[in-house]
Amino acid sequence: MHSLGEEIKGFSKNKLRKQCTRVTTLSGKRIIETWKDSMVHTVDDPDQTDGAGCGYVQDLSVDLQVGVIKPWLLLGSQDVAQDLHVLKKYKVTHILNVAYGVENVFPNEFTYKKISILDLPETDIASFFPECFGFIEQAEMQEGVVLVHCNAGVSRAPALIIGFLMHKDKLSFARAFSLVKNSRPAICPNPGFIEQLHKYQDYLRKQTAVVHEKTD
Template structure:
């Protein structure tokens, strides 16, 4: 069996050379994070498309979505709300281990939530930290390069930072605060923080992207 960390490295190199699938950021699209690991929003979960991609397992991380039986595809549901106070940490090892089991058995997994922005990317990031040989910073950059809309909420990022420290003995992402608009964000999202420093744009951006709900 190919070493996972080597496979991840190879896949990242292919992407940087423009040999991988096109980048996507729409919740109606399925993004290929690794050759066997996919990320999407709920609208992309179409049985014919899943069979076309060879998906064997679907992990639904949005508790408000109804159960969706799929022929010959195992569905796992995580009871998690997309709010900063939700306890992401209680599920991280369970889902990471599940994904690794799928890989070890030559399966292909799709992880999704409602939009593929906060909950499902959080689990994909945790997997890359625990089993993919990546730091949280590297994992975020890798996933964000493929799917630009990913943005785990403030509480989820704090859980991921703690998870990385436990798994790797150090933290590579820090939370930073912009006093001008009163928002705390992970430093990997610092470009957005710079935009928010212009108070003329702060209100419109917060309204359009839901920053209060995502980062507060």
């Protein structure tokens, strides 16, 4: 498992600039999430066909849509994590912050776990599963409510929750993805994360087959 510092060194600035995720919001507006100077930037999509063009305008709209995966498991953006009113409304007690460059805002109000993960297809997000799943399960055991968030709540956080549902509830990738998508329609994990989740599904199925062989 590589450290975050090693991951960052492994990518050129050009590669970081090229990485982007197109998102269609609940209102139908199209935006682009892109990396620049190791920070994520959300901008309006200037071209509704292929995204080419220039003259980006920063999108300053606030995304407070909360995906309720389970009564005690929530998915959202950094905006949700920074809005105390919304957090209190959903009775949040634990916050898993997997954003890059986003600090924990209310350290005296909630139990936090912060893991900076880059939203790049090459990022080994599966290597973070044990630590993240452990924190989510801790919140459940303490009868709390956990919010999982990244920057836009579109790629990293949903990928982790999809993996968690596959691990915890023994769901297939398709079923877990559908559940999360229905709860927060804007999700769109990058292609690398999708590929890793498919491999994780294969791994879980092999593990289950081994257990069945031992009990037969």
